[in-house]
Amino acid sequence: MIDNRPVSYSGVQPSGNxxxxxxxxxxxxxxxxxxxxxxxxxxxxxxxxxxxxxxxELRRRTYETLALYIACGLDPxxxxxxxxxxxxxxxxxxxxxxxFTMFGELSxxxxxxxxxxxxxxxxxxxLFTYPVLMAADILLYQTNVVPIGHDQKQHLELARDIVDxxxxxxxxTFTMPEPIIAKSGAKIMSLAEPTQKMSKSDExxxxxxxxxxxxxxxxxxxxxxxxxxxxxxxxxxxxxxxxSNLLTxxxxxxxxxxxxxxxEFDGKGYGDFKAAVxxxxxxxxxxxxxxxxxxxxxxxxxxxxxxxxADEASYYARKTLSKVRRKLGFVNL
Ligand code: TRP
Numbered sequence: 452m453i454d455n456r457p458v459s460y461s462g463v464q465p466s467g468n469x470x471x472x473x474x475x476x477x478x479x480x481x482x483x484x485x486x487x488x489x490x491x492x493x494x495x496x497x498x499x500x501x502x503x504x505x506x507x508e509l510r511r512r513t514y515e516t517l518a519l520y521i522a523c524g525l526d527p528x529x530x531x532x533x534x535x536x537x538x539x540x541x542x543x544x545x546x547x548x549x550x551f552t553m554f555g556e557l558s559x560x561x562x563x564x565x566x567x568x569x570x571x572x573x574x575x576x577x578l579f580t581y582p583v584l585m586a587a588d589i590l591l592y593q594t595n596v597v598p599i600g601h602d603q604k605q606h607l608e609l610a611r612d613i614v615d616x617x618x619x620x621x622x623x624t625f626t627m628p629e630p631i632i633a634k635s636g637a638k639i640m641s642l643a644e645p646t647q648k649m650s651k652s653d654e655x656x657x658x659x660x661x662x663x664x665x666x667x668x669x670x671x672x673x674x675x676x677x678x679x680x681x682x683x684x685x686x687x688x689x690x691x692x693x694x695s696n697l698l699t700x701x702x703x704x705x706x707x708x709x710x711x712x713x714x715e716f717d718g719k720g721y722g723d724f725k726a727a728v729x730x731x732x733x734x735x736x737x738x739x740x741x742x743x744x745x746x747x748x749x750x751x752x753x754x755x756x757x758x759x760x761a762d763e764a765s766y767y768a769r770k771t772l773s774k775v776r777r778k779l780g781f782v783n784l
Contacts, residue, residue, distance in 0.1 A: 457595035459488035460628070462495040462535075462588055465512040469519060471660045471732065472639035472649035475703040477598065478523045481530070484598075490530040491592055491764060492520060497535045497542065498584060501577040502570055514753055519662065521756070522743035533760030535588070540768035544587035545580070547775060551617050552583050552609070561605060586610035591768040593626040604630060621778040625771075637703050642676040645692035663740060666733045673697070673729035674722075684716040684724050694721075697728050704731040 469478070484490060494516050499509060513534060521527060535541055557563065557579055567574045577584075585606050589597055590613070597607055607630045614625045639649045643658035653659050657675050664672070678693040686709045688695040702712045716724050746752065776783055 454489055456487065456489045458592050458626075459484065459490045459596045459598065459631075460589050460592050460594040461490070461492050461598055462498070462585065463492060463516060463520070465494050465496055465499050465509060465516045466651070468651050469662050470639070470649050470651050471662065471700065471736075473651065474523065474662050474736075475637045475639055475700070478520070478525070479703075481520075481523070481525050485526070485529045488596065491594075492525065492530055492532050493588060493764070494532075494534045495585075495588070498581060501575065501581050502566065503573060514750065515747060517753055517756065518743055518747040521746055522739050523662070527756045527760065531760050531763045532756055533764045534757050537757060537761035538764045538768055540591055540765065540772045541584065541587050544591050544768075544772060544775065545584040547779065548583050548587050548590070548613055548617075549580055551613055551620075552580075552586075556609060556612065557582065560609070562602070582606045582609050583613075586613050589628050590614065590625045591771050592764075593767075593771060594628045595626060596631050597628050598631040601632060604632065621775075624775060624778055637699055639700060639703075640692065640696040642672060642693075642696070645677055645696045660732065662736060663743065664736075666737060669733050669736070670726070670729040673725045673732070676725060676728075678721050678725075682721060684713060684719065684721070686713060694724075697725065701728045701731055704728075704735045 481490075494513055496509060496513055517532060517534075520532065525532065560582055563579060563581065566578055570578070582605075585603075586609060589607075589610050597610075599607060607628065610628060614627050618624055618627075641647045641649050641653060641655075641658040642660065643653075643655050649659050651659065651661075657672055660669055660672050676693060676697060678697070679691055683691075684694055684698070685691060686695050686698050698709055698712050701707070702709050705712070707715070716727070773783055
């Protein structure tokens with residue numbers, strides 16, 4: 452079957468601690484996405500080792516990440532789900548792209564600067580060339596769109612510069628990838644500081660609700676959510692960021708509009724309101740959590756998914772790789 456859909460490519464870090472912000476802002480829309488695009492989702496274990504990892508934990512989190520995405524509705528029959536290190540074309544392509552990426556460009560990457568500060572005892576070459584491996588991920592699949600968070604915009608800009616440079620020297624090699632910065636999905640804010648985005652790496656656990664949080668923890672976190680000193684449940688992000696964030700979360704999980712939600716809580720107190728938000732969140736997440744546990748227990752199934760994904764991905768990656776090898780003057784046997 453000829454697949455003419457444009458290609459969407461996503462890299463996901465192997466960590467099981469995704470938040471309801473990730474869920475409502477992106478993951479929930481995956482099924483709609485895979486109608487429109489040929490979607491690749493890659494668990495980027497090779498990117499993960501640019502900082503020190505405990506091997507057993509990295510392995511466990513690779514399974515967990517895959518299980519969680521499937522539990523959230525990512526269908527392995529309709530999407531290509533795979534693990535980066537299972538497709539060696541990524542590192543092979545990364546080497547070639549390294550030779551078309553400038554030291555100066557990589558020196559300007561803000562994530563590199565941040566991570567070098569955070570891991571001052573381990574500023575390795577992989578950390579430095581991280582964006583090149585990311586470019587290789589994207590370019591191998593002749594990707595049209597890359598859904599990313601704001602923090603990855605600079606890396607995508609670099610990938611685009613590499614495409615420009617490469618295609619100028621060797622015309623028609625790579626497709627120019629466009630970023631999609633999630634604006635269709637909801638933006639969920641921290642429960643503790645509702646003017647800031649909910650971040651999965653927030654040190655204050657009360658600020659974030661994770662997809663895999665136990666239901667009583669979810670209820671408790673919403674109960675403690677920061678609101679304001681009046682008592683009106685009204686959507687007004689500027690003056691009432693906490694209440695507005697809770698209304699957004701309620702509306703996303705319940706499928707009701709913001710106006711309907713406001714009306715539903717008209718005249719009610721913050722206590723009842725927060726409990727209702729916690730409840731609707733639990734109602735939606737409990738089935739996901741059950742499915743997650745079921746899938747995670749089935750290692751053989753997960754490995755089958757990984758294997759099938761790696762085969763599919765390799766098929767596409769090999770085509771680009773052999774084209775690039777030819778263009779560069781390598782002998783293809
Ligand atoms: N660097 C991305 C992050 O930390 C993960 C990633 C790796 C990625 N390769 C990618 C994202 C390719 C999009 C496309 O979030």
